[in-house]
Amino acid sequence: MSASDDVVVVDARRLLCPMPVIRVQNEVKKSPPGTRIRAICTDPGALSDIPAWARVNGHKIIATESGDDEHIITLEVGEA
Amino acid sequence: MTKQYKAAALISGGLDSMLAARAIQEQGIYVEGLNFFTGFCVEGHTHAIRKKDQNRPKRNNALWVAEQLGMKLHFVDVIEEYKEVLFNPKHGYGAHLNPCLDCKIFMVEKALEWIKENEFDFIITGEVIGQRPKSQRKETMPVIARESGAGGLLLRPLCAKNLPATIPEQEGWIDREALFDFSGRTRKPQMALAERYGFAEYAQPAGGCCFLTDAQYSVKLADLWKSRGTKAYELDDIMLLKVGRHLRPKPEFKVIISREEGEGKFLQGYKNQYVSLKTTSHAGPLALLDGQLEPGDLELAARMVARYSQGRNAGQVELEVREKDGTTRTLSVTPLPPGEIQKGWLL
Numbered sequence: 001m002s003a004s005d006d007v008v009v010v011d012a013r014r015l016l017c018p019m020p021v022i023r024v025q026n027e028v029k030k031s032p033p034g035t036r037i038r039a040i041c042t043d044p045g046a047l048s049d050i051p052a053w054a055r056v057n058g059h060k061i062i063a064t065e066s067g068d069d070e071h072i073i074t075l076e077v078g079e080a
Numbered sequence: 081m082t083k084q085y086k087a088a089a090l091i092s093g094g095l096d097s098m099l100a101a102r103a104i105q106e107q108g109i110y111v112e113g114l115n116f117f118t119g120f121c122v123e124g125h126t127h128a129i130r131k132k133d134q135n136r137p138k139r140n141n142a143l144w145v146a147e148q149l150g151m152k153l154h155f156v157d158v159i160e161e162y163k164e165v166l167f168n169p170k171h172g173y174g175a176h177l178n179p180c181l182d183c184k185i186f187m188v189e190k191a192l193e194w195i196k197e198n199e200f201d202f203i204i205t206g207e208v209i210g211q212r213p214k215s216q217r218k219e220t221m222p223v224i225a226r227e228s229g230a231g232g233l234l235l236r237p238l239c240a241k242n243l244p245a246t247i248p249e250q251e252g253w254i255d256r257e258a259l260f261d262f263s264g265r266t267r268k269p270q271m272a273l274a275e276r277y278g279f280a281e282y283a284q285p286a287g288g289c290c291f292l293t294d295a296q297y298s299v300k301l302a303d304l305w306k307s308r309g310t311k312a313y314e315l316d317d318i319m320l321l322k323v324g325r326h327l328r329p330k331p332e333f334k335v336i337i338s339r340e341e342g343e344g345k346f347l348q349g350y351k352n353q354y355v356s357l358k359t360t361s362h363a364g365p366l367a368l369l370d371g372q373l374e375p376g377d378l379e380l381a382a383r384m385v386a387r388y389s390q391g392r393n394a395g396q397v398e399l400e401v402r403e404k405d406g407t408t409r410t411l412s413v414t415p416l417p418p419g420e421i422q423k424g425w426l427l
Contacts, residue, residue, distance in 0.1 A: 014349045016319065018117055018140060022155045042349075045140070052143040057152050 010039045013070065017045040021053045028059065028077050035077045036062065040070055047071050085253045086110045086200040087235075088191050091153060092289055093141025095282045096206030096238060099273050101149055103237040104204050107254045111204070113153040114194060115142040116187050118162040119318050120291045141283040148279065156190060159315055166292070167311045171223075176298035178290060180215040181223070188228035195233070202233045202248045209239045210264040218242075238262045238270070291322065300326055300427045307331065307371065316350070320368075323347065326427040327384060333371030334427070335381045337388050352404055357385045360410070361398035364389025379413060386415035 010027050012020035020041045027037050039050055044066075050073045051061045058078040065072040089101035091113035101111050146153035165186045169179030184207075191203045207216050207224075215224070221243055225234045232247035240249065241261035249256040262269045274282060291297040300321045305311045307328070320336060323343050328334040336354075338344035344366040347356070354368040355378075367385045369378070378401065386397035392415045402408045 018115070018121075018155050021140070021143075022117060022157050025155055049140045049143060052140065052147060053153065053155075056143065056146040056150075057154075 007036045007038045007074065010037060012039050012041045012043075012046065014042055016043045017049045020046040021049050024050055024073075024075070025053065025057075028057075028075075031077045033077050033079050036074060037077065038072060038074045040072050042070055044071060046073060050075070084110055085202075085248070086112070087202050087204050087248075088195050088198075088200050089113050089151075090187060090191060090203070090205045091115050091142045091145055092206070093143075093145055093283050094206070094289065095267075095270055095274060095279075096208060096211070098145045098149065098206070098279065098282060099270060099277070100204050100206040100237045101145075101151065102277050102279075103259065103273075104235075104254065105149060105151070107258060109254060111149070111151050112200070113142065113146050113149075113151055114156055114191055115153060116156045116158050116190060118183075118290070119159045119315050120162075122289050122291055144283075154194075156194070158186075158190060161190075162186070163313070170227075174214040174293065176293060176295050177301055178214070178292040178298075180212065180293075181220055183290075184215045184220075184224050185227045188224055188230050188234055192228060192230045192233065201253065202235055202246070203230055204235050204237055206238060207236045208262045208264075208270075209242050291318075296427075297321060303328060303334075303427050307334070316353070320347075320350070320370075324365075324367075325388070327421070327425040328427060329380055329384070329422070329425050330374075330377065333369060333373055333377055333381070335384055336368045336370060337385060338365040338367070351402060352406070355404060356402045357382055357411075358400050358402070359386060359389040359391060359397055360400050361396070362386075362389045362391030362394065364391065364397075379411070380416075382411050382413045383416040384421065386413055387418070387421060389415070391415060 008027055010023050012023045020039055020043060024037060024039050047064060047066060054061050054075045060076045060078060062074040062076055087104050087109050089097060089111050091097045105111050143153055165179055165182050169182040171181040174180050188203060195203060209218050209221060225231055235246045235248050238260045239262050240256060240259035242263055245256055248254045304313060304317060323346055324339055325337045326334055338347050347366050347368055350368055354370055357367045365385060365388050369381055382399050385399060389397060391397035396412050397415055399411050400408050401411050
């Protein structure tokens with residue numbers, strides 16, 4: 001994990017779902033509300049799973065970007 | 081002020097756990113879901129890898145259930161802790177390497193830890209007496225409650241009336257009379273309840289959520305342990321068992337050969353952990369070599385890979401051999417004739 005431009009980056013490349021979701025979940029647990037987390041994934045399943053996980057747990061999806069091999073999902077941590 | 085009771089529901093993504101959670105929500109209990117990830121869960125993996133499955137919906141059913149029920153869902157990574165369950169199941173394995181009863185005990189035990197940490201009151205599961213031959217039997221229900229340590233805090237809403245009253249029922253947190261008495265392998269009561277709750281769609285019920293119940297997968301896992309001389313694995317090992325053809329021509333090494341483009345792409349991610357082979361003169365698969373290679377083994381592996389390439393009928397096929405450090409060289413081989421790929425090699 002690293003922080004750049006006030007966004008915490010979760011590298012979930014090569015991981016298959018639900019591992020990218022678990023990595024994001026772990027980062028969310030230690031982050032205060034308002035923190036932005038950007039997950040970089042190669043499993044296209046993350047494009048549906050991370051937003052679904054965010055919705056049910058009260059976090060906000062800011063953006064999703066999808067390339068040929070990598071998918072980037074940015075969310076904002078909601079209130080606990 | 082009346083206390084708001086809270087329950088943690090084990091959510092697999094199937095119909096039974098969905099119904100159990102909903103039944104408890106109906107009684108005014110606040111419910112959150114738990115989904116345990118052992119590494120062997122079928123959910124999503126192979127669909128994500130194989131190109132031919134790319135158009136299938138990429139939906140995690142546990143998350144989908146949580147959305148339908150309007151509840152939070154927490155994934156619990158139990159990959160490391162699960163190894164002990166799999167290596168030494170007190171109650172033994174099922175038809176393959178599936179330690180279903182020990183697995184259920186373990187998950188309820190983890191759920192108990194979770195409810196204590198998060199100040200929840202009890203645990204619910206979608207278990208139904210007689211639904212599964214190994215873990216969901218009349219005799220195993222009390223075993224799970226006792227050995228997990230959950231005891232009376234474990235409630236099975238779908239078959240509660242066939243079991244002694246649990247603490248939530250005894251204490252009046254929930255109404256036992258509004259629970260169910262399902263039993264056996266029939267799915268009709270679940271279907272009817274789904275209709276009553278307005279669930280028009282749900283994941284295919286009953287089974288198939290764990291690779292350990294799969295005969296072929298279990299053979300590959302047993303082979304992995306045998307080849308290493310010990311029951312041990314890492315997450316990458318068990319992921320690789322889900323992908324490609326696995327052929328073991330000699331006890332010391334095996335060849336993992338991609339069957340299509342999506343698998344080839346997935347295996348590429350392991351090129352720095354394994355020696356890999358790729359045909360260059362003809363279209364063909366990517367292969368990883370796992371184990372200790374003796375003189376002549378690389379050529380044998382290359383001939384096997386060439387056999388599965390478009391050059392299978394050519395006199396010579398060229399392959400790139402890539403070492404783990406990235407250095408490469410070219411190898412030219414004659415594809416192995418089909419008769420020389422022995423049946424026993426294929427795991």
